[in-house]
Amino acid sequence: MTTRVPCPTCRRPVEWTPASAHRPFCSERCRLVDLGGWLAERHRIPDASGDALEGPHEPPLEPPEA
Numbered sequence: 001m002t003t004r005v006p007c008p009t010c011r012r013p014v015e016w017t018p019a020s021a022h023r024p025f026c027s028e029r030c031r032l033v034d035l036g037g038w039l040a041e042r043h044r045i046p047d048a049s050g051d052a053l054e055g056p057h058e059p060p061l062e063p064p065e066a
Contacts, residue, residue, distance in 0.1 A: 002017060003015070003016040008025065009034050010030055012026045
């Protein structure tokens with residue numbers, strides 16, 4: 001039996017096989033839409049403390065005073 005997963009972009013079912021060239025995406029278009037989201041910083045991975053940056057233009061952290 002072939003495993004099917006939803007495309008992360010459009011939710012269309014994708015067969016999880018070596019023949020699925022764009023997996024987990026259903027097409028090159030969906031793959032590029034997702035990549036564009038990462039490049040535009042619409043997707044973020046939270047840091048170890050669980051706090052994610054609020055935006056791409058956060059001020060730099062100030063060093064602690066000695």
